[in-house]
Amino acid sequence: xxxxxxxxxxxxxxxxxxxxxxxxxxxxxxxxxxxxxxxxxxxxxxxxxxxxxxxxxxxxxxxxxxxxxxxxxxxxxxxxxxxxxxxxxxxxxxxxxxxxxxxxxxxxxxxxxxxxxxxxxxxxxxxxxxxxxxxxxxxxxxxxxxxxxxxxxxxxxxxxxxxxxxxxxxxxxxxxxxxxxxxxxxxxxxxxxxxxxxxxxxxxxxxxxxxxxxxxxxxxxxxxxxxxxxxxxxxxxxxxxxxxxxxxxxxxxxxxxxxxxxxxxxxxxxxxxxxxxxxxxxxxxxxxxxxxxxxxxxxxxxxxxxxxxxxxxxxxxxxxxxxxxxxxxxxxxxxxxxxxxxxxxxxxxxxxxxxxxxxxxxxxxxxxxxxxxxxxxxxxxxxxxxxxxxxxxxxx
Amino acid sequence: xxxxxxxxxxxxxxxxxxxxxxxxxxxxxxxxxxxxxxxxxxxxxxxxxxxxxxxxxxxxxxxxxxxxxxxxxxxxxxxxxxxxxxxxxxxxxxxxxxxxxxxxxxxxxxxxxxxxxxxxxxxxxxxxxxxxxxxxxxxxxxxxxxxxxxxxxxxxxxxxxxxxxxxxxxxxxxxxxxxxxxxxxxxxxxxxxxxxxxxxxxxxxxxxxxxxxxxxxxxxxxxxxxxxxxxxxxxxxxxxxxxxxxxxxxxxxxxxxxxxxxxxxxxxxxxxxxxxxxxxxxxxxxxxxxxxxxxxxxx
Numbered sequence: 001x002x003x004x005x006x007x008x009x010x011x012x013x014x015x016x017x018x019x020x021x022x023x024x025x026x027x028x029x030x031x032x033x034x035x036x037x038x039x040x041x042x043x044x045x046x047x048x049x050x051x052x053x054x055x056x057x058x059x060x061x062x063x064x065x066x067x068x069x070x071x072x073x074x075x076x077x078x079x080x081x082x083x084x085x086x087x088x089x090x091x092x093x094x095x096x097x098x099x100x101x102x103x104x105x106x107x108x109x110x111x112x113x114x115x116x117x118x119x120x121x122x123x124x125x126x127x128x129x130x131x132x133x134x135x136x137x138x139x140x141x142x143x144x145x146x147x148x149x150x151x152x153x154x155x156x157x158x159x160x161x162x163x164x165x166x167x168x169x170x171x172x173x174x175x176x177x178x179x180x181x182x183x184x185x186x187x188x189x190x191x192x193x194x195x196x197x198x199x200x201x202x203x204x205x206x207x208x209x210x211x212x213x214x215x216x217x218x219x220x221x222x223x224x225x226x227x228x229x230x231x232x233x234x235x236x237x238x239x240x241x242x243x244x245x246x247x248x249x250x251x252x253x254x255x256x257x258x259x260x261x262x263x264x265x266x267x268x269x270x271x272x273x274x275x276x277x278x279x280x281x282x283x284x285x286x287x288x289x290x291x292x293x294x295x296x297x298x299x300x301x302x303x304x305x306x307x308x309x310x311x312x313x314x315x316x317x318x319x320x321x322x323x324x325x326x327x328x329x330x331x332x333x334x335x336x337x338x339x340x341x342x343x344x345x346x347x348x349x350x351x352x353x354x355x356x357x358x359x360x361x362x363x364x365x366x367x368x369x370x371x372x373x374x375x376x377x378x379x380x381x382x383x384x385x386x387x388x389x390x391x392x393x394x395x396x
Numbered sequence: 397x398x399x400x401x402x403x404x405x406x407x408x409x410x411x412x413x414x415x416x417x418x419x420x421x422x423x424x425x426x427x428x429x430x431x432x433x434x435x436x437x438x439x440x441x442x443x444x445x446x447x448x449x450x451x452x453x454x455x456x457x458x459x460x461x462x463x464x465x466x467x468x469x470x471x472x473x474x475x476x477x478x479x480x481x482x483x484x485x486x487x488x489x490x491x492x493x494x495x496x497x498x499x500x501x502x503x504x505x506x507x508x509x510x511x512x513x514x515x516x517x518x519x520x521x522x523x524x525x526x527x528x529x530x531x532x533x534x535x536x537x538x539x540x541x542x543x544x545x546x547x548x549x550x551x552x553x554x555x556x557x558x559x560x561x562x563x564x565x566x567x568x569x570x571x572x573x574x575x576x577x578x579x580x581x582x583x584x585x586x587x588x589x590x591x592x593x594x595x596x597x598x599x600x601x602x603x604x605x606x607x608x609x610x611x612x613x614x615x616x617x618x619x620x621x622x623x624x625x626x627x628x629x630x631x632x633x634x635x636x637x638x639x640x641x642x643x644x645x646x647x648x649x650x651x652x653x654x655x656x657x658x659x660x661x662x663x664x665x666x667x668x669x670x671x672x673x674x675x676x677x678x679x680x681x682x683x684x685x686x687x688x689x690x691x692x693x694x695x
Contacts (some may be wrong), residue, residue, distance in 0.1 A: 001503075009553070061422070067495075067496075070495070070497075070498075073487070084470065097487075099492060100492040100495070101490070101492065101493055102492070104489075104490040104491065106490040136506055150638075151492070153467075153489075154465045154489060154490045154491075155462075155683055156461070156465060156466050157460070157462060157601075158463075159459075159462065160459060160461050160462040161462075191460070192458070194457070194458020194459065194461075195458060195459050195462070196457065196459040199446065200456070200506060202455065202457045202459065203456050203458075215406075243468075254455065254457075256455075258446070258449065259446065259448075259449050260447045260448055260449045260453075260644060260646050261449070261453045261454065261455055262450035262452075262453050262647075262648075263648055278479070312620065313619075313620045314620060352477030354619075355519075355522075355523070355618065355619060356480070356523065356618065357519060373446070381462060391479045391480060392474070393456060393479065393480055393481055393483040393484040393487075394455075394480065394481075394484065395456055395457065395484060395488075396455050396456050396457050396458060
C-alpha cells in the first residue's frame with residue numbers, strides 16, 4: 001500500500017521535529033506539536049486486529065498543525081508502528097482545510113480520516129477500548145483514511161445539522177484481484193445531527209452512504225487460512241471485506257450530572273454497518289463465470305454497542321459487545337467456494353487516568369470467531385496511552 | 397455526484413436568510429454572557445457553560461458547534477482555559493468570523509495582565525497555563541478593562557450601534573465604579589485571613605481582597621484531591637489559622653468536607669459565576685461571593 005513504507009529501525013526525520021520546543025499556543029511561527037505514546041502487553045491476538053501478542057507498540061503518533069494563513073489550516077499526523085521487528089512509518093493525515101469559506105461551507109483536501117460513522121473521524125488514542133469494534137476492522141480497516149477531498153456544510157439551526165460529501169481514491173477499500181480499478185473509487189455522502197436535552201444529556205446521530213466503485217471483489221486465489229498471515233505480512237491498513245455500497249447509522253448519547261464532565265459521565269454509542277453486494281454480479285464476470293459455482297452472501301453486516309462510565313476523574317470502566325458477519329470466495333482449481341466468516345466479541349475495560357494526558361488500561365476480550373484463523377478466544381491487554389505536547393481538543 | 401452538489405447548493409441558498417437583526421454573541425462562560433448582557437442587551441446571547449460546569453472540561457458538543465456556527469462574536473476567558481474544546485468548535489463550526497486573531501474572537505485574558513504567568517510550563521506542574529490564571533472575572537478592575545475593550549469590539553462589529561454600546565458601557569462603568577468601594581469596605585474584615593481552596597478558581601478574588609490561599613485541595617492544578625495531600629493540608633491547619641475551606645459549585649465537596657471535619661473548619665461553597673442560584677448579574681455575583689466568606693470571619 002502506498003501510504004505505508006518500511007524502514008529499518010534507524011533514526012527518522014520526524015525525530016528532529018521532536019526537538020522543537022512544545023508551544024504553549026499555536027500561531028504561525030509556532031505550530032502545535034503533539035506526540036502520542038502507545039504500548040501494550042497482550043496475551044493473544046484479535047481476529048483482524050492490529051495489536052500483536054506480547055509486548056508491542058500501538059500507534060505512536062506525531063502530529064503538527066497550525067493555521068497556514070488566514071485562509072487555510074494544515075495538519076500532519078505521522079504514525080509509527082512496529083511490526084515483527086520492523087518499523088513502519090505511515091502518514092495518517094496530511095491535509096489542508098479552509099478557514100474562511102462563506103455560507104458555513106468548508107473544504108478539506110489531502111489525506112484525512114473519513115467522516116463515516118461515529119468513531120472513524122476520532123483518533124485512535126482517544127478510544128475507550130484497545131481496538132476498534134470488529135465491524136470497523138472488517139469493513140474500514142480499523143479506521144479509514146484516504147487521499148481525497150471533502151465539502152461540508154453546517155445548518156444555521158439550534159439543532160446541529162451537518163451535511164457533507166467526500167470523494168477518495170479508495171485504495172484502502174479496494175477489493176483484491178480487480179482487473180481494472182477506477183482511480184477515483186469512493187464517493188461518500190453523510191449527515192450528522194446533534195443536540196442537548198436539558199443540561200445533562202447530549203446526543204449525536206449520523207447516517208452515511210459510501211459508494212465504492214472498486215469494492216466488489218471476485219475470487220481469492222488463496223486459502224482463507226492465509227488471510228490473517230497475509231494481513232500480518234502486508235499489514236495493509238485496508239479493509240478486509242469490501243463491497244459496492246457501505247451504509248452506516250450511528251448514535252451517541254452522553255450524560256453528565258448538570259453537564260459537569262469533571263467527575264462523572266456516561267457515554268453510550270452504537271453503530272450498524274451494512275455492506276451491500278460484496279461480490280460482482282455475473283454480468284460483470286464473464287471470464288470467471290465458470291468459477292462462480294457457489295453464490296456468496298448478498299450482503300455483510302456488523303454492529304456494536306458500547307458503554308463507558310467515568311467513575312471519578314481518575315477511573316473509567318466500559319463494556320462493549322459487537323459482531324460482524326462476512327465471507328470470502330475462494331478459488332480451488334476450476335471451482336470456487338464461499339467461506340463465511342464471523343466474529344462475536346465481548347469486551348470489558350478498566351482505565352486509570354492519572355491526568356488528562358495519561359491512561360493505563362486493562363481490557364479483557366472474549367471472541368467467538370468462525371472462518372478466520374489465528375484468533376484467540378480470550379485476550380487480556382494491558383495498555384498505556386500518553387500524550388505529550390500540545391493539549392488536544394477532543395471531539396464529542 | 398453532480399446532482400447532489402446542486403441540491404446541496406439549492407438547500408444552502410434557501411436557508412441563508414438575511415441576518416440583519418442584533419448580533420449573535422457566543423460566551424464561553426456565563427460571566428461573559430452577563431457582561432455582554434450589560435453592554436449589548438438587545439443581542440442574542442448564548443452561554444456555552446453554566447456556573448456548575450468545570451469550564452476546563454467541556455465537551456465539544458454538537459449543540460455548541462451549532463451555536464458557534466451562527467456567532468458574530470465569541471467571548472471567552474482565554475489563557476488556555478478552553479483549550480480542550482474551543483479549538484474543536486472553531487474547527488467544526490465553519491464560521492470564518494470566529495477565528496483567532498479576527499475581530500469575532502475575543503479573549504478576556506489578552507486584554508489584561510493575568511496573575512501567575514509562567515515563562516515555561518512543564519506537565520509535571522499539573523494543568524497550568526503559561527498565559528496565567530484565566531479566572532479573572534473576580535478582579536473588578538480587570539473586568540472593567542475587559543468591558544471597555546469588549547465595547548470597542550462590539551462597536552467595530554456593529555458600527556451602526558457603536559454609540560449605543562458606548563453608552564451602555566458608560567452606564568455599566570459608573571455603577572461598577574460605585575460598587576467597588578462598597579464591596580471593598582464590606583470585605584475589609586477578610587483582609588489578612590487565610591483559606592484553603594479548591595484549585596486557583598478564586599485567585600483574583602483573594603488577590604483583590606487580601607485573602608491568603610494557604611493551601612490548595614488539588615495536589616497539582618487539575619488533579620483531584622488525594623488522601624495523602626489532604627493529610628498534608630490537615631497538618632497545615634495545625635500550624636496556621638485558617639478561616640475556611642472554600643470550593644466552587646462545580647467542584648466536588650468531599651475533599652473539602654473531609655478536611656473541614658477533621659480540622660473543625662467551616663466549608664464555604666462560593667458561586668463561581670452568574671446564571672445559577674438566582675445570580676442574574678455580575679453585581680449580584682460579587683454580592684453572593686462576599687456574603688458566605690464574611691459569615692465566617694472570626695469564627
